[in-house]
Amino acid sequence: SPAGLLLLTSFLLHVKEDHASPTRLVCDNRLIQKYIVEAKDMEKRVGQCQALPPLSCPAVLPLVDFTFQQWKSKSNETKRREILCDLALLVGAATAAQGQVSNECGARQLSQLYRHANSFFLLLQTFSWE
Template sequence: MQGRSPQLSMELNRLLLLTSFLLHVEEGHASPTRLVCDNRLIQKYIGEAKDMEKRAGQCQELRTLSCPMVLPVVGVNLQQWKSKSNETKRREILCDLVLLVRAAAGAQGQVTQECVARQLSQLYQHANSFLLLLQTFSWEAGPWEPGCSPHSTEQTHVTAIFLTYRQLVQGKLRFFFHDLAKDLCKQGQGGGRDPQCGAQ
């Protein structure tokens, strides 16, 4: 049998990325639509980001890194943010996540303390999962290429990686999912229940 068509290959690649994400997500039955439409899930990830930052800060003998890590500047100007298209927002967050994943991986190679290494490993997995997920959302044809140069800063403190990740999840990612929910959830939920109804 001849090779698959490029379009079919692209769809299969997206399916693999999505499956990968769902395997990493602790909520085994989570789906991209559920993640966007059920506000409790993003709140869960914000809580986990805060916990990782807190636990890393409690580790003994936190030393500065010998090689500085390049981290994205993830602050949000809400007025500017609202004026951007969903595709622009998605690409911006993808750029931030690429830098975060690289920084976490680079820092893991420099730390020897088990306490910090464990938190860095968890952050790497979470950031990489979001990276995979956002690659499945696209409003433009063709695969995403990480050819971007976001605002960045060099940091030698490990805690800066956790702070940046928490700010990204709490800020841009939460706002992005909120924006997507306006369209996605009306279509996907139809006459179904509102995910926030019945929340404890």
């Protein structure tokens, strides 16, 4: 769902290295609440854009649904791979969509999404996942 994607995006894109290790992101209730509020704000800003036409070429987006128990049972290496693969998908989708959206408001939101997702992707590659 768009709201779920916005929540995941906001959650992942605003995490700073000093807040938590990547494998513990879903455990910090303060961060989760912060990103829920930010996702709602982001959704509101997108909603203020004029109606955006559908993309001519569909974008492949990461799945955003998970259960805490499943997450806890995964190895750190599996978590690392999943997070990085999902971020790579999001960066690719934002890039593809940018080429298809001419609306200034929509293009601005996509550009921001791309910048944040790509920066976070590059940052997470430098983390120690122990």
